Amino acid sequence: MEESVHIDDLPEEILPYIFDHLTLQDLKNVSLVCRLWSDIAFSGRFINKIMLRLDFRDGIQNQCERYLLDSTRAYRHIGFYYRSDQMELDMLLSVLEKFENTIVTLKICPNYFIMLPNLRQILLQVPNLESLYIVSRICPDLSKKDEGVPFPVMRKLKHLYLENDGGLQLDEIDFRVMTPNITSLDMDCDSERALIVYEHFSQQLRELAVFFKRDDFFLPFCELRFSQLEVLDFYSDDQQFEIPEAVRMVSNFFRRMPKLRKIILRCNINEEVLAAITESCPELVTIYLKGDNLGEKSFRHLGQLKNLKSLKIEGWIRCNILQGCSPIPSLDKMYLHSVLIDDTQGFFRLLKDIAPNLRTLEAIESDIDDECLKYISCNIASLRCLVLEFCPNLTEDAFSFLDRLKQLHELKLGYLDVPSNLFELMPQNSVRHFSLYRCDKLVDEALLVIAEKFPCLSYMEIASCHKITLEGVKAMRNLMPNTEIESFMLF
Known part of the structure; x- marks a missing residue:
């Protein structure tokens, strides 16, 4: 032996x-x-x-001094949370001094604002910074005590996030000089100075997130050229796409981005804009969009994207939006978030042929019902991951064909109003990872059936299912000693 x-x-x-x-x-x-x-x-x-979170709002300064300053760990990512009016700047600076040579990500999160001199002192301590998040308004020093002291030039910085463009209005700070080599920029475009900053960096940015709270700068921004852009998160007023001139300019905006690989559209674009995107951005791998303004056959344009892997849809869509679309063998992830479809099963009948290799389906706040889920189980055999949350039309009967999904390895159920006998009605299946979250009708006795119905299970997570107790989880562990079972927020 x-x-x-x-x-x-x-x-x-x-x-x-x-x-x-x-x-x-x-x-x-x-x-x-x-x-x-x-x-x-x-x-x-x-x-x-790992991001080290230092939350000074709860009075942990002494704990930091005791444990953190004696630490031998070379932390690289740090987030500071504090009250602006009680900022322990010396303590912050001592922490930064401790890790100044290793810190590459810094997230500054005061409750209200950060004073310009304090920001300058902090940034002087992190010469190797690559990512900077300023989650607050930057306020000027009215006392002018250190007037003329320049901000450091952060040549290694690649990613800059500004929650508020107030700092752009200050003459004492100029991000064009201070962060000359950034390739990722995330901020609002609601002022002339913000537009100038975007224009300055336009030819070097690889990633861009822009939010328009006002319409004044929307069209001027769309005249800019971001020829190197690979990732775009675009948030605008839906009303812009009701104006023909705006639609034309936005379409031309996307035609100038041949390297785009991921696009998040937090607005209801129309078919003309979608056509411009798919025709001009052949390298797209990921698309997130709203469907409210898209008519039938609008998704036929997606068939041009030979590398498309992930599609996320929000809003209201018609089932025949997929009609006329060529098969997309590369498409393996479909996310339906807060989606209403006039014929849900009809949508999946078309999707079955368009995405023959679909591996992940995530439906959150969706109107998928029993018959639809049965159709999916019997016809989309390639599925390996299924996520269902906030789907009020699902009952226990919906899972009666789960065994038809022979390749299904991951199942996540959340906020479902399924009865306590859910697992008795499920057939034996091949699921290996199983998550339950806020399924409040399930009781301890229901867990005991899982050992029989999930013979391949290696990991299970149970969270906030209010009728399941720690004793019930313990009994399940005894039945399935080779399965790792995690539980959270149980009683």
């Missing part, structure tokens, strides 16, 4: 490769096992998964 091998018998250099496969929560758990595991879990590439 061969002797078993314990993990402690493995060479130390093997552990990072094992840890590579752990979730962030599991990585935190293994860090508690011993000093060696802790050093591995919080070093090298693993530390990149």
Whole structure:
């Protein structure tokens, strides 16, 4: 009989490769096992998964001083949360000084505002910063005590997020000089100075997020050229797309982005704009959009995108929006969020042929009903991940054909009004990862059936199901000792 091998018998250099496969929560758990595991879990590439959150609003300064300043961990991502009127600047600066050579991401989140001199002091402490998030208004120093002291030039900075464009109006700070090499910019475009900043960086940006709270600068912005752009998050007033001149300019705006790979449209575009996007951006992999203004056959344009992998739709759509669309073999993820369809089953009949390799289907706040889910189970055999949340038309009968999905490995159910006998009516299936969230009619006894119906289960998560208790989870663990079962917010 061969002797078993314990993990402690493995060479130390093997552990990072094992840890590579752990979730962030599991990585935190293994860090508690011993000093060696802790050093591995919080070093090298693993530390990149962690953002250290320092919340000074709850009076933790003393804890920071006691634990953080003695830490040997080389934190790379830090978020500061504090009250603007009680900012412990010296403490913040001491933390930054501790990690100044390793910090690449800094998130500054005061309750109200940040004073210009304080921002300057903070940024002087992080010379290697690559990402900066200023989640507040930047206010001038009315005392003018340090007038003339320049901001540092942050040549390594690649990503800049400004929640408020107030800082752009201050003569003391000029992001065009201060952050000359950024390739990612996220801010509103509601002032002349904001427009000037966008224009200045337009030819070097790879990622862009823009939000128009006012219409004044919408069309001037659409005249800019972002020829290197790969990712765009675009948020505007829907009324703009009722104006022919605006539609023409927006269509031309997208025609100048041949390298675009991901687009998020937080507005109801029309078919003319969608056609311009699909014809001019052949490298698109991800599209998120609203469908309220799109008529029948509007999605036929998507058939031109040979690399499209992920499609997310919000709003109201017609089932025949897919008519005329050529098959898209690359499309493997479909997200329906807050979607109403005039004929849901008709939509999936078309989707079956258009996305023959669909692997992920996520329906949140959708009108999918029992017959529709049965159709999906019997006809979209390629599904590996199914997420259903806030689908009020689903009953326990909807899952009676779940076993037809032979490749289904991940199932997530949330906010469903299913009865306690849900699992008794489910057939035996191939699901390996199973999540339950806020299914409030399920009781402890229902969990005991899972061992029979989910024989391949390796991981389960149960959260905020108010009739399920920790005792019920414990009984389930005894029945399924080889299944990792996580529970949250249970009683």
